[in-house]
Amino acid sequence: MSLGSSIDLYQVDAFTDRLFSGNPAAVCPIRGTLSEQQMQSIATENNLSETAFIDLNASPFRIRWFTPLAEIDLCGHATLASARVLFDEYLDPEVEEIAFDSNSGELRVYKQNHKIFLDFPRDDPLEVEQKHEVRSVVERVIGEYPRSILRGRDDFLAVVDSQDQILSIRPDLEALEDLPSRGLIVSSVGDDVDFVSRCFFPKIGEDPVTGSAHTLMTPYWAGVLGKNQLLARQCSPRGGFLECELMAERVLIGGSTVRYLDGRIRF
Numbered sequence: 001m002s003l004g005s006s007i008d009l010y011q012v013d014a015f016t017d018r019l020f021s022g023n024p025a026a027v028c029p030i031r032g033t034l035s036e037q038q039m040q041s042i043a044t045e046n047n048l049s050e051t052a053f054i055d056l057n058a059s060p061f062r063i064r065w066f067t068p069l070a071e072i073d074l075c076g077h078a079t080l081a082s083a084r085v086l087f088d089e090y091l092d093p094e095v096e097e098i099a100f101d102s103n104s105g106e107l108r109v110y111k112q113n114h115k116i117f118l119d120f121p122r123d124d125p126l127e128v129e130q131k132h133e134v135r136s137v138v139e140r141v142i143g144e145y146p147r148s149i150l151r152g153r154d155d156f157l158a159v160v161d162s163q164d165q166i167l168s169i170r171p172d173l174e175a176l177e178d179l180p181s182r183g184l185i186v187s188s189v190g191d192d193v194d195f196v197s198r199c200f201f202p203k204i205g206e207d208p209v210t211g212s213a214h215t216l217m218t219p220y221w222a223g224v225l226g227k228n229q230l231l232a233r234q235c236s237p238r239g240g241f242l243e244c245e246l247m248a249e250r251v252l253i254g255g256s257t258v259r260y261l262d263g264r265i266r267f
Helices: 036-046 076-090 134-142 163-168 214-225
Strands: 006-014 023-030 051-055 061-066 097-102 105-112 115-121 148-151 155-159 183-189 195-201 205-207 229-234 240-246 250-255 257-266
Touching: 006 076, 023 036, 023 076, 036 051, 036 061, 051 076, 061 076, 076 097, 076 105, 076 115, 076 257, 134 148, 134 155, 134 183, 155 214, 163 183, 163 195, 183 214, 195 214, 214 229, 214 240, 214 250
Parallel strands: 023 051, 061 097, 155 183, 195 229
Antiparallel strands: 006 023, 006 257, 051 061, 097 105, 105 115, 115 250, 148 155, 183 195, 195 205, 229 240, 240 250
């Protein structure tokens, strides 16, 4: 698109039913093509953890996610936000399912009453060896030695004993740079939910609510707790709740959304 063009812009708080909580994402439905440079510039200008771009002319819809710094391959909260916008503004009211084509393959999203569920590939955790050097880095990041450390496709998962420990973490973000991963998830059993977590990433710090991290935590806690349907809470300052269900090869991750802003981007 060239100067003189404009596209719709929406901002949605995901995994919450209250404004100014959950994880905010920008959503840009487009008809036609934006260059990668244009998408990156918009994401940088938005300055949110993720901006999603949806090509409405593609079938299934093509979705891409950009941070202020780079494109990423999978984002849960921005997909949830994108689905909310499509269901509200671009699809017939009776439509209850959306298929997305993404860098992580086909993703399906379902509307159930006031909530939306993401159908994402599951990420089965692997135990990190006791003597692995990653363990000392994780201890430096969270300030204590976790009960266990596991590895997923993108992140490490550190398991601690209690929700109080989760809430008391003051992460060493400089040490986080030494982890050979996208980021670090810290999780425990919850006091009033099945499990709780916080998620830390280099450069951005703590993420408010990380849908994709629950593709790793859900298989872990399903095995520990002996149940496939779990309620999760991410205990960041903004916070959010997620309904998770373990399937054979997938994980369903559901939550509420609140729309914050509708606008136009002008080139």
